[in-house]
Amino acid sequence: MNRLEVEFLGIRFPNPVVTASGTFNYGLEYAHLYPLSALGAITTKGTSLEPIAGAPTPRITETPMGMLNAIGLENKGVEAYLQHELPWLKEQGARVIVNVFGDRAGDFAEVARRVSPYANLIEVNLSCPNVHGGRLPFAHDPQAAAEVVRRVKDATERPVLAKLSPNGPILPVAEALEAAGVDGFSLINTLLGMRMDLDKKRPILGNASGGLSGPAIKPVAVRLVYELYRHTDRPILGMGGVASAADALELALAGASLVAVGTATFSNPYAPYKVIKGLDEYLSEREETWRDWIGAAHTPN
Amino acid sequence: MPRSLEFHGSAAAWDDYPVEIIDSHSLGPHQRIVLSFADSGLRFKPGQFLNLSVPGHLLRRPLAPAGQHGSEIELIVTPFGPGTHKLVRLKPGSRLRALAPLGNSFPVAPGDAVLIGAGAGAAPLAFLAARLLAYGRNVTVLHGAPSNEDAELVRALYGGLEVQLEYFSEDGSLGRTGLPTAALHELLASGAEVTVYSVGPYALMKAAAAVALAWRRPAFVSLDAHMACGVGACLSCAVMTKSGQKHACKDGPVFAAEEVRW
Ligand SMILES: Cc1cc2nc3c(=O)[nH]c(=O)nc-3n(C[C@H](O)[C@H](O)[C@H](O)COP(=O)(O)OP(=O)(O)OC[C@H]3O[C@@H](n4cnc5c(N)ncnc54)[C@H](O)[C@@H]3O)c2cc1C
Ligand SMILES: Cc1cc2nc3c(=O)[nH]c(=O)nc-3n(C[C@H](O)[C@H](O)[C@H](O)COP(=O)(O)O)c2cc1C
Numbered sequence: 039m040n041r042l043e044v045e046f047l048g049i050r051f052p053n054p055v056v057t058a059s060g061t062f063n064y065g066l067e068y069a070h071l072y073p074l075s076a077l078g079a080i081t082t083k084g085t086s087l088e089p090i091a092g093a094p095t096p097r098i099t100e101t102p103m104g105m106l107n108a109i110g111l112e113n114k115g116v117e118a119y120l121q122h123e124l125p126w127l128k129e130q131g132a133r134v135i136v137n138v139f140g141d142r143a144g145d146f147a148e149v150a151r152r153v154s155p156y157a158n159l160i161e162v163n164l165s166c167p168n169v170h171g172g173r174l175p176f177a178h179d180p181q182a183a184a185e186v187v188r189r190v191k192d193a194t195e196r197p198v199l200a201k202l203s204p205n206g207p208i209l210p211v212a213e214a215l216e217a218a219g220v221d222g223f224s225l226i227n228t229l230l231g232m233r234m235d236l237d238k239k240r241p242i243l244g245n246a247s248g249g250l251s252g253p254a255i256k257p258v259a260v261r262l263v264y265e266l267y268r269h270t271d272r273p274i275l276g277m278g279g280v281a282s283a284a285d286a287l288e289l290a291l292a293g294a295s296l297v298a299v300g301t302a303t304f305s306n307p308y309a310p311y312k313v314i315k316g317l318d319e320y321l322s323e324r325e326e327t328w329r330d331w332i333g334a335a336h337t338p339n
Numbered sequence: 340m341p342r343s344l345e346f347h348g349s350a351a352a353w354d355d356y357p358v359e360i361i362d363s364h365s366l367g368p369h370q371r372i373v374l375s376f377a378d379s380g381l382r383f384k385p386g387q388f389l390n391l392s393v394p395g396h397l398l399r400r401p402l403a404p405a406g407q408h409g410s411e412i413e414l415i416v417t418p419f420g421p422g423t424h425k426l427v428r429l430k431p432g433s434r435l436r437a438l439a440p441l442g443n444s445f446p447v448a449p450g451d452a453v454l455i456g457a458g459a460g461a462a463p464l465a466f467l468a469a470r471l472l473a474y475g476r477n478v479t480v481l482h483g484a485p486s487n488e489d490a491e492l493v494r495a496l497y498g499g500l501e502v503q504l505e506y507f508s509e510d511g512s513l514g515r516t517g518l519p520t521a522a523l524h525e526l527l528a529s530g531a532e533v534t535v536y537s538v539g540p541y542a543l544m545k546a547a548a549a550v551a552l553a554w555r556r557p558a559f560v561s562l563d564a565h566m567a568c569g570v571g572a573c574l575s576c577a578v579m580t581k582s583g584q585k586h587a588c589k590d591g592p593v594f595a596a597e598e599v600r601w
């Protein structure tokens with residue numbers, strides 16, 4: 039019996055552990071360590087219509103129990119990934135969540151349309167700036183975010199996850215996205231932060247500010263997944279600081295059906311694999327299944 | 340399937356290895372740390388690096404070996420921030436983990452070589468020097484430092500090697516006074532048909548590259564960038580080259596100097 043199996047938006051995942059966007063690129067770098075098909079899914083690096091060079095260096099810096107990154111959404115543009123990485127991922131037998139973003143709603147939709155033949159799910163990264171819209175990133179502007187989801191839904195048959203940002207209220211955005219037809223949610227993206235260089239008397243990162251990830255943000259992730267679960271009937275892909283089976287189970291209790299491992303892969307490239315093994319051992323010992331744990335913290339005593 | 344094979348290219352088969360510090364001692368401002376890789380069978384080439392775990396730190400630290408003797412890897416660590424300060428205080432017997440071997444390596448060019456470096460940059464250069472000598476090349480080393488503080492370092496790294504070593508101190512306390520790039524200029528101006536290799540602070544590599552290019556000599560440098568994954572997955576280590584943006588951990592760290600957009 040497979041205790042880890044889970045169905046998510048009509049797709050059967052052999053286990054709930056996926057990689058987090060931007061921490062696993064397109065999987066090629068790790069494919070010699072373990073078969074990518076052994077993971078729940080690979081979430082690709084954020085992909086846009088045109089190539090993006092990204093932010094000035096330094097792009098990362100360490101923080102207590104975490105790190106800040108400002109990669110600046112570097113990617114080769116959808117066309118390059120359609121040529122090489124996406125067909126290759128398919129050949130590996132991996133399930134694929136393609137993370138898409140753009141300057142405007144139509145760009146998100148166009149990327150989603152083109153990657154759909156290779157994607158099991160589309161994850162819409164709403165944390166990028168709304169270049170042609172207001173001052174807020176899509177993630178904090180319910181109307182702009184809803185427009186993105188509507189356009190993406192029109193462009194693809196694949197289920198669409200909206201990736202929420204912890205840097206503002208999430209419930210009003212989630213509500214607007216539900217009305218726009220979103221299929222599920224993924225959260226959390228990174229928390230905005232900054233570090234200073236005492237010698238230069240300037241921010242360390244080339245981009246000044248960056249996104250905080252890693253164990254430091256796990257309690258924030260657990261809290262937000264818990265909060266969202268109480269307000270939505272759509273399934274949740276939870277992430278933020280997951281490095282062990284215990285971390286994954288915390289998110290499951292809060293309401294996550296799938297969990298992503300991100301920054302932990304930098305500390306240990308086997309981390310996603312290790313979380314799967316750990317979950318299997320933990321649940322086997324208790325004769326429980328992953329499904330038993332999803333949202334279990336919300337059931338009355 | 341052909342497409343996958345082609346796309347895989349020569350992706351190096353790095354892995355995550357358990358390692359143990361079997362020796363650690365001070366070389367003035369630097370620390371020589373010897374790691375045992377047990378019976379991993381792993382082989383480093385000069386210029387390649389490892390990404391070493393540090394207790395209490397989330398991210399690993401990239402370090403380029405100064406040499407390999409069987410399963411023992413010699414490192415030179417210059418304390419910089421909290422992670423490297425922690426590393427140099429670890430006692431023999433400490434167990435860590437290392438992603439290795441990572442990145443590309445220095446090519447062994449035909450003809451003689453000049454190695455120009457500073458600080459811990461001397462580590463991969465000493466490894467390279469040994470390799471070049473094994474290929475029968477004559478090797479000149481130009482090492483620069485603020486003072487005589489690197490005396491122990493160069494003795495430890497180059498003492499057993501048949502290289503011509505010249506030490507440069509900015510304050511004149513040891514060897515020639517001034518910067519090693521001045522000597523590189525003299526050497527190339529005299530018509531030496533050498534390949535130049537440089538590892539050290541950005542300013543040194545940039546200056547060495549400029550001198551080499553001015554005299555139309557091939558030159559190779561090892562670019563330093565803040566790294567998280569060390570294997571090409573996070574895109575943090577971007578460097579600009581004439582053939583577009585590259586990533587130092589995977590496409591480098593060694594680059595032809597003329598390729599780099601300085
Ligand atoms: C390919 C390569 C080989 C290297 N070889 C050596 C060596 O043999 N000996 C040696 O002493 N140093 C070497 N360095 C530099 C060394 O990695 C940094 O000094 C070290 O990572 C700094 O960590 P920290 O905790 O002391 O500083 P912090 O500034 O606290 O580091 C925080 C984070 O930033 C990254 N970071 C900071 N500075 C650098 C840097 N200069 N290069 C890369 N990442 C950085 C660290 O990896 C860490 O994740 C090498 C760097 C590279 C890229
Ligand atoms: C280096 C790096 C790059 C990232 N790039 C993206 C990205 O392109 N798109 C995206 O939606 N999230 C991106 N993220 C956010 C992660 O997918 C994830 O939401 C966040 O890091 C929290 O999980 P973690 O603590 O397990 O890393 C990135 C995170 C990191 C550390």
Ligand code: FES
Pocket residue numbers: 565566567568569570571572573574575576586587588589
């Ligand atoms: S350090 Fe992650 S891509 Fe180079």
